[in-house]
Amino acid sequence: MTIDECREYLPEGWIEPIQQDPLLKEIFDEHEYDLEMEAVPPFLIQDLRGGNLERLRPILALYGQPGLDMLQGLLEIDEASKDTATSTTPTGQTAYAAYFFARFSEENKQAAIDAARTYVKAINRIYAEEFDEDPPLDEDAEIEFLSGQEGRDFEEQVRQAWITGEGIQTVDLDDLTEWYQEDLQYRKGCEDIGLLSEALYHISCDYDLSHYLQWPMYDTKQENPFRGYFALWKMGLRIHFPARDRVVLVD
Numbered sequence: 001m002t003i004d005e006c007r008e009y010l011p012e013g014w015i016e017p018i019q020q021d022p023l024l025k026e027i028f029d030e031h032e033y034d035l036e037m038e039a040v041p042p043f044l045i046q047d048l049r050g051g052n053l054e055r056l057r058p059i060l061a062l063y064g065q066p067g068l069d070m071l072q073g074l075l076e077i078d079e080a081s082k083d084t085a086t087s088t089t090p091t092g093q094t095a096y097a098a099y100f101f102a103r104f105s106e107e108n109k110q111a112a113i114d115a116a117r118t119y120v121k122a123i124n125r126i127y128a129e130e131f132d133e134d135p136p137l138d139e140d141a142e143i144e145f146l147s148g149q150e151g152r153d154f155e156e157q158v159r160q161a162w163i164t165g166e167g168i169q170t171v172d173l174d175d176l177t178e179w180y181q182e183d184l185q186y187r188k189g190c191e192d193i194g195l196l197s198e199a200l201y202h203i204s205c206d207y208d209l210s211h212y213l214q215w216p217m218y219d220t221k222q223e224n225p226f227r228g229y230f231a232l233w234k235m236g237l238r239i240h241f242p243a244r245d246r247v248v249l250v251d
Contacts (some may be wrong), residue, residue, distance in 0.1 A: 009039035011188060011192045017020050017058035023048070024055055044199040045074065049085055049100065053078050058183050063190050066216035070193070073213045073230070078201060080234040096178050099204050103145070104236035105250035112235050118227030119239065123176060126225055130179060136171055151250040171241040190217040200230040209233055 007015055013242060027048075031041045041047065048055060053074045060067035081100040089095050102196045117139065124135035134242075146154050154168065161167035193214065200210040212226035232239055233250065240248045 001237050009196070011062075013062045014059050014192075020195045021055050023052060038198060040195045040199050042198045042202050045100075045203050046098070047079055047140060050082070051078070063193060063217065066187065067193070069216040070213050076230075076234060077209075099202070101204060101235055102236035107210070108235045109145070110143075111137045113251055114233060115187075115228040115231035115235070116143050116239060116249060117228070119203055119225070119232070120247065122223070122225035122228060123173065126176060126179070126222070129222075131175060133175075136173060136244065137241060139249075140248050141245045143249065145251070147251045154240070154248065155250055157244075170240050171244055173241070177230075181207070184220060186217050187219045193217045204233070206233075
């Protein structure tokens with residue numbers, strides 16, 4: 001595909017910035033997906049990692065401060081994952097990570113605890129203010145850290161519970177997921193940013209990370225509830241709620 005072929009599927013304001021940037025133009029020219037279904041390359045962010053995400057500024061600036069806030073989040077992701085972007089194979093070749101991820105450091109343990117509590121409070125606030133329901137999580141819950149094989153085993157049990165119903169059950173937050181995915185609408189004038197949804201998801205195959213980045217674009221007065229989640233992601237941690245009074249952080 002060429003950028004000219006993409007034209008009818010992209011906002012007119014995006015065309016000139018893409019055409020004027022050789023790297024962006026190359027990325028869009030090589031895009032081979034069904035443009036009607038996916039006008040933006042799903043791995044656009046990966047193609048710009050390592051210092052090239054600033055190239056999105058002319059496009060995101062079209063959406064004012066919300067767009068610039070999204071760009072800032074992308075730059076922070078790039079910085080947090082710069083040490084994991086590449087690795088050296090046993091044959092001495094450079095291998096590139098398919099997705100963005102960060103590594104946890106023990107020196108960030110207290111910051112991680114604080115971020116987890118911030119995220120728990122945000123979830124409870126939404127249940128109270130949006131659903132008029134009791135908070136699903138204990139804000140003084142025990143927070144534990146799992147790493148290595150222990151962490152992998154825990155997450156596999158969580159995954160199996162989701163697939164088969166057997167394994168480590170977690171607190172049901174389905175109402176929250178549906179609210180994020182179905183009820184939130186873009187601000188007037190920001191609707192086009194939905195074209196980036198797949199690219200944002202593919203940063204780390206993580207819808208919550210995508211919601212964090214898109215939050216400034218949503219038509220809501222709610223404070224971004226994913227700030228704690230994003231802080232944990234940048235520290236290389238994933239959060240789980242196996243019980244109301246238990247929070248597990250896995251690196």
